[in-house]
Amino acid sequence: MKGVRHYPGFLAITLVCLAVLYVPLLVVAVYSFNASTSITKWGGFSLRWYVDVFTGPEAERFGLATWNSLTIALIAASIATAVAMSAALAMIRGGRFRGRGASYALINLPLMVPEMVVAVATLIFFTTIGLTTGYLTIVLAHITFCIPFAYLPIAARLSGIEDSYEQAARDLYATRWQAFRLVLLPLLGPGLMSGWLLAFIISLDDFIITNFVKGAGMETLPTAIFGSVKQGIKPNIMAISSLMLLVSILFVSLSYIINRRGRRAAP
């Protein structure tokens, strides 16, 4: 019975949604080819900003900033997802225990504190305990605020999974670890995926906190972009953004291909 899965208009809304998401990117892509230095006036087609991204005077700085952003997001999202998953297991499968309410509040704390306050408070804290600001402090701060973004989808997923599956596995003499790895983990997959993706884009996009906890010589893409705004955004930022999009699309295509191969190899 097809009817309960399909609702009229949902496809249309999804398409509208995608259009809203992608039309501004179209503007970004188009203006990355602008011949003039403006991001609002078209001055003809040119590849000069792509050349600028790789060979211009700021090329090294933007390159390093991009690298930093991607690696920080990768590390922070992965650790945050692992931490969030273990927290979700405790919260959803841990029954009643003392400190659960407090734990719940703690997990959501990064969401509740305004970013600016986190930024100033964290910097004061880091300098008080004598931690020099740099790559490590950024990663630590990012892991912290990524946890609730990873936790909520994972927990939402987990609370929808009956624990009878694992019980059945345990009844068949699977160890707790086997029951987790072979039964629960695959079921959790979409939740983990959603959580990791959210954490990744949150980390990739963060400016306010990073701006405070970064140290000398450390730049991430958002701090570089916000910094360059002071002199006026030029199409080179649009070119960098378009390249980021390209990287993400390549990344997606690659994972799709790998996925299909894997499925064919193990039917």
Place this chain on the structure above:
Amino acid sequence: MAGLPRDEAGTAASYASLARPLLLPTWLIIGVFLLLPVLLMVVYSFLTKEFRGGVEWTFTLAAYEQFFVTRGLFGDEPPSIEWTYIIIFWRSIWQAALATLLCLVIGFPTAWFIATRPPQSRGIWLFLITIPYWVNLLIRTVSLRFILRDNGPLNDALIVTGLIDAPLPILNSDVAVQIGLFYSYLPFMVLPIYAAVERFEFALSEAAADLYANRWQVMLHVVLPAVRPGILAGTILVFIPALGAFLAPDLLGGAKAFMIGSLIDEQFRGSQGNWPFGAAISVILMTLVLIALFIQARAASRGAS
């Protein structure tokens, strides 16, 4: 409440003995790197401000008094209620709530649609939703600004199609802010709902479909209760960040009025340099959010049992 276990049902305790060790990493990371700094900020809100930023370690309630009590521009009128900051809070809360509703109305069908695709293509759809977020929010907001301008592509398109005669003044209005907030936070609604719907047992709704007359009733009575954790998670993930958003109000709304985010920002890195007041605003905001979360949690657990 999203993420709060429904232990009243008594089905989910298979990790009971491991609960605390499993929570240890969370407590270590958030406890040390956020809770301690935040407690420091709570302390700051009760300290005397040092001119141009910083604090002096003497206790005072001056920051809270500044929030709630006014004595006029020159500080010599009899004290009365200060409405300025309450209005700013109200404005931010209203905008964030509206944006959350918008995200839900558009995000739910999208998440549903994705979750009902064949399993091998769901990942691709999810990535399609998140790919735009590889581009910095500032850049996305700037191009949104470009699109909404009086002589921008949107107005041009509407005029060419004959829907309107003169450009709609969308930019620097609340409508533009709503569009911006929607654009900023949509995936935070879609992904949690997707994670919940994907798990939904369609056998349930198929059974229900035999009892109820149409699928909209099925949606209302069977599906929505089942995927509620996802909806609540999405609501939290959109509403709270939207409360502190500053790029959409500044770049699309014209920054003509303070929002909570820009008001706090002004205290720490604006010319006002009033750290205790910034801390006090944050404490008030956190208290409100906490109260809202607990009301929601209680309502949710009552609904579940």
Place this chain on the structure above:
Amino acid sequence: MKRLLALTALAISAFSLQVTPGLAEGQLKVYHWFEYIPQELVDKFEKETGIDVTIDTFDSNEAMLASLKAGKLGQYDVTVPGDYMVEIMRNEGLLDSYTREEMPNFGNIAPEWVDAPFDPGRKHSIPYQWGSTAFSVNRDVYKGDISSLAIIFNPPDELKGKINVLDSQGEVLALGSIYLGIPQCTQDRVQLKALNDMLLAAKANWASFGSDTAKDVLVSGDAAAGMIYNGFSAKARAEGANVEYAFPKEGFVLWMDNMVLLKDAPNRANALKFMNFLLDPENAAAVTNYAAYNAGVKGVEPFLSDAVKKSPENNPPANQKGEFIKACDQETQKLYDAIWTNLKK
């Protein structure tokens, strides 16, 4: 999952190693605005001296002050605050001082900038770049007289609802005061009340507040007039907007960025070398050619590009005066803060 954790742990240690600077003898930590110094100039300094320069960036004077006060003081050798911020940092005790013997090129500082109001006698700072803040008008939209600040504060009908003002308390309140002819940092109630009322009335005619967008709104046509920094207006003109920068008859705001020696600088000697290097006319001109403002250094003219030298935005008419934004005392600042909050509530 274990493998993932191990991998990420490995990655963290690898990256943190990578960014740990080698403890070379010659280092210099600069806290600077983004894209405000040409990379070639930094390379030249590194080559001449063998000193390793690391640059960290901030995006506003106040953000820089906040992060120094939150604990970053002692990590940097020099930074580049604006005029009033030099005074604030001086009062806060965040600056170290130098003697003229330590700065061989001191004599290159243009005489009018030696005795700057924010650092009398230049004990902590050297000029970096200076310019002005006033407003620009799109001449396609409005062709009338633009010699008065009334364009912003009491605009003609053509410009109503098409004005962008800087989202910055200092500039808006200073220009407003200049328009009304009242002194900055006044405590006079009648004057402050007049300023408050005038701004509230003017706000009805403004489309938006925005500092970073001040140039783009003029180029795109979203605004037909706007408060703006002179260099930004020059860039708007270069991008093809028909805008004219005005030096209003009531006066305008002068600004000057300065390189200052920070207290507890880890590499004080190298910091002085760098400041001295920037006072060399050829090097100062290199910054000016890059940033398109004015250097406060004598003898830069031969090294300046024509575009910068002849820019109308860079050359105020001799008879019109600008003034720096003043840093008020605590009691007075409170009144100005209240006016600003009142304007934006």
